[in-house]
Amino acid sequence: xxxxxxxxxxxxxxxxxxxxxxxxxxxxxxxxxxxxxxxxxxxxxxxxxxxxxxxxxxxxxxxxxxxxxxxxxxxxxxxxxxxxxxxxxxxxxxxxxxxxxxxxxxxxxxxxxxxxxxxxxxxxxxxxxxxxxxxxxxxxxxxxxxxxxxxxxxxxxxxxxxxxxxxxxxxxxxxxxxxxxxxxxxxxxxxxxxxxxxxxx
Amino acid sequence: xxxxxxxxxxxxxxxxxxxxxxxxxxxxxxxxxxxxxxxxxxxxxxxxxxxxxxxxxxxxxxxxxxxxxxxxxxxxxxxxxxxxxxxxxxxxxxxxxxxxxxxxxxxxxxxxxxxxxxxxxxxx
Numbered sequence: 001x002x003x004x005x006x007x008x009x010x011x012x013x014x015x016x017x018x019x020x021x022x023x024x025x026x027x028x029x030x031x032x033x034x035x036x037x038x039x040x041x042x043x044x045x046x047x048x049x050x051x052x053x054x055x056x057x058x059x060x061x062x063x064x065x066x067x068x069x070x071x072x073x074x075x076x077x078x079x080x081x082x083x084x085x086x087x088x089x090x091x092x093x094x095x096x097x098x099x100x101x102x103x104x105x106x107x108x109x110x111x112x113x114x115x116x117x118x119x120x121x122x123x124x125x126x127x128x129x130x131x132x133x134x135x136x137x138x139x140x141x142x143x144x145x146x147x148x149x150x151x152x153x154x155x156x157x158x159x160x161x162x163x164x165x166x167x168x169x170x171x172x173x174x175x176x177x178x179x180x181x182x183x184x185x186x187x188x189x190x191x192x193x194x195x196x197x198x199x200x201x
Numbered sequence: 202x203x204x205x206x207x208x209x210x211x212x213x214x215x216x217x218x219x220x221x222x223x224x225x226x227x228x229x230x231x232x233x234x235x236x237x238x239x240x241x242x243x244x245x246x247x248x249x250x251x252x253x254x255x256x257x258x259x260x261x262x263x264x265x266x267x268x269x270x271x272x273x274x275x276x277x278x279x280x281x282x283x284x285x286x287x288x289x290x291x292x293x294x295x296x297x298x299x300x301x302x303x304x305x306x307x308x309x310x311x312x313x314x315x316x317x318x319x320x321x322x323x324x325x
Contacts, residue, residue: 114243119262123232127263131270132282139284139305144266146304147287147297149240151265152258154296156244159254171247177257189294190261191268 119145154189155180233259 103111125141158180159172168176184190237258241250273286284305291297 110243110245112243113239117236117239117243119233119236124266127232127266128270128282131267132274132280134281136282137284139308140282140287142304142308143284143287143301144269146300147269147291148262148266150297150300152237152240152262153244155258155261156241156246160245170245171250172241172254173251174253174257177254177261181261191265191272193268193271 117149119148121145124148154184158183231256231259233262237262 100108100111121141124145125136128136128140128144155177156172159176160170162179162183163170163172163176166176181190185192234252234255237255238250241255241258242248246254269287269290270282272290273282274280276289277283277286288298288301291301
């Protein structure tokens with residue numbers, strides 16, 4: 001099943017796919033934006049630049065993963081980088097449109113749930129404020145809900161891997177979830193400040 | 202010593218919401234049940250995920266938010282949580298980093314668009 005949510009390979013396409021998904025996922029915003037409106041909001045900016053660059057999309061990755069070298073590159077060649085990025089965005093948008101148009105109904109449902117689901121901002125804000133004791137800005141809530149969703153996705157994907165490996169079928173059972181957590185912990189993808197490594201006892 | 206998630210999950214399996222005197226995570230009211238169900242379906246699970254799995258995931262997410270908040274409070278400006286701290290904390294995780302950057306950029310764009318729209322309305 002070509003479910004974009006299940007694409008797990010750490011390749012260019014995966015990263016730019018993950019990066020491209022977010023502009024459309026403004027269901028967290030009050031303004032309801034459909035996917036058509038989203039591509040239109042992106043198109044005016046990309047249409048202003050034509051396809052003059054024909055380089056690979058590989059460099060675009062650096063901006064997402066490591067801030068340092070990317071900012072230096074930006075200072076050196078701002079225009080070229082921007083054009084390249086917009087061309088990559090255009091390609092991404094087209095590829096996504098082609099992909100989504102070929103979905104079956106069940107895939108469309110799942111994709112819609114993937115895009116639309118989000119944590120309620122009020123609850124996240126209440127949770128953060130109960131921990132800090134002081135108020136937090138809206139951007140913090142937006143950032144925290146966003147990464148929490150990515151976090152939940154990582155766990156579910158790992159649990160689905162475990163489920164498949166053990167020869168079970170979805171729905172996921174708690175044992176799959178716990179094994180997924182154990183694996184992610186060993187990869188240090190789950191923050192844990194409770195355990196102190198005492199080096200010399 | 203059993204790990205925290207395991208304990209919470211095990212307790213949830215045993216007594217699902219039954220009244221108890223201990224202050225366990227599982228006894229708190231469920232904050233994200235509905236949203237998490239949709240999210241799990243979106244990420245690849247069955248259309249009706251098990252309630253126990255949803256509970257485990259909710260506990261994990263709440264613990265994640267708690268840990269991030271504590272870490273953010275301890276760096277940068279102490280006692281406060283700021284966006285820069287969050288971005289700093291997830292700098293090593295490419296997916297989350299890219300996602301936060303995109304979200305904040307889109308938020309700025311939307312704010313600008315709304316402002317321009319409001320000004321256009323005000324003028325006419």
